[in-house]
Amino acid sequence: MKKIILTTLLLGLALPAQARILNVVTTTTDLKSVVESIGKDKVKVFSLGDGDQNYHFLSAKPSYMVKAKKADLFIRVGLDLEIGYESLILDGSRNPAIRVGRQGHLDASEKIKPLDVPDKVDRSLGDIHVGGNPHYWLDPLNMKIVALSIASRLSELSPENRSAFEKNLADFNMKIDLKMNEWKKKLEPYAGEKLITYHKTWTYFSGRFGFEIIGELEPKPGVPPSPSHLMNVVNMVKENNVKIILNENIYTDDAARYVAERSGAVVVSAPISVGGAKGTDDYFLLMDKIVQDVAGGFQP
């Protein structure tokens, strides 16, 4: 009997000492993938969006509020990507810990140097983001910055796991560096090539890998392609010898094919988020797929 009581007491003492698993809610699968790389078995992550969705237009489903209710940490991409639904989810969750400005809320764009920051803000310019282009996750080096922010915040919330998070961060960074060499090597032969994209999604990607985006199929961000604009794009493609039209696979490729058929360019439909295509279950696999698709588009 004495033994049982002792064992129970020991177990009781041991349980609180056991590190708890952090519940993390991210708005995108890319952030989810990074959190899983850093947190590994110390985190349980739920992404509101799926990789094949347009993150600009997620809905504030009440079920998301229930997920957010249980979250220790809520991570957003930031730069107004989630402006259409985040406040409803945070307010509806009744979870004070994850409200903006609290320790349980992280804006992953905080330390990112944004591109495409508009000089002028006006709705006549389309769906522009005041703080800059939010698609920064497509530059792998930006994800090192994001990973650092995530590791720091996870460590603040779970100090007992700090060393594990730091080790995982180092592993993540090392893998990014190794893969960067591989990705750069594959895309190096095409550096300097001009691209047409559907939306302003590829700014960070093209900057990192040396492409030049000379136009989009959308006349303005968020405005669907019009026939007259597409004819201008056809001329642009011909004049600049553009070889590929890089179409985010969350958008239909009808407009891209229209231009391609009239200009001789090749349409490359690529995923832009983890889970956005078969075999892109984590961030590295996503970038592998994008690099493979883009390089493939240039090959005859």
Place this chain on the structure above:
Amino acid sequence: MKNFLICIFVILFMCPQAKADELSELKSMFQQMQVQMSEMAGRIEQLEREKQTQAAKDKQEINQLQAQVEKLEQSETKESKSFFSTLNPQVSVLGDFIYKIDENGGEGDNDFNMREVELAFSANVDTWARGDVVVAIENEDGTEVALEEAYLTLLETPIENLQGKFGKFRPFFGKVNQMHLHQLPWSDYPLAVQNFLGEEGWSEHGVALNYLIPNPADIYSELTIGGFNSGSTVLGGDEENETVYTAHWKNFFDITDETSFELGTSFLTGENGNGDGARTYLSGVDVTLNTELLKDRRTTSHTEVLFNTHEQAPGDDIHSWGMFTSLEQQLTNRWWAFGRYDFSQTPTASEVDTRAYSTGLTFAQSEYVFWRAMFTRTDNETSDDDNTVWLQMDFSIGPHKPHAYR
């Protein structure tokens, strides 16, 4: 011969001596040149080093200046952002413009009509609360300014999962009543809502507390109870100073990632002004099914049923009911088709049935502008049947806050 031999000897002996001197001189010159070259190389190296140092210094200076500029820019942005976000609420303007063609047209029909302009202000009040004010400028019998909503939402309370709403707002009763005109998927409110809650729904001064009910299945289950003034059309009179009590229970289920189901029940009661404590009891059920099996092809089905008991003299209660069911189908990412069936009795005359059949198309020019055409056939039991065509355009200016999921 002897002299000749001596000459040869002298020549042979003296020449190497002269050559050796010359070589020595050349050697010395060469060494001097080597020293000079080495000095010059050193000088060049030194100059290059100086140049590199200067370039590094310049670079460092440029970097420092750039950092200073960035810092200044950031602080400026932060200052301006904090200024705007702290002192200025988000201000939006929403316009609703219609042309209603009605064969039995009343005032405002068969004419252009800027039916309503809403001015919406919204901001966090402090750490715990948010404030919203909506002023409606309506064009009905002349221009009329009305306080449509003005309320404080207490986002955090000492009781976990509990939030509160205080002020004038649309009470939680059914789903459509909480929607403003521009949020409706049709051009008007359904007949049952108009008859039992008010022509443009019910907005009243009061208090509501809503509680998210914890449950092991992690279903969104929210219970809201409220108390409101009775001074509105809901209970048939505004003389009473009695309170109208409301309750709403909302349950939301994610069936799959693409399909969701919502079930809500509502109830309200209050004295109706018929004397002797006569009360009105209104209860309702709302059911919504949303599915998007194909991308940009969302289907929304929504039904509400309302049951009303209106006490008059003892034993002379009026029981009436109404319902509507609607189906919206997204055709492309910007086009929607919809249909709605309405049935409603009136709260004080259950024998009068009205039925209406509506169908229409909505084109979303962008997130901020939509165009709509709707046709309604209304069968009235006590008056002429009616055919109505609505042409509608709505727009919004400013950072209008996001709409709740429907």
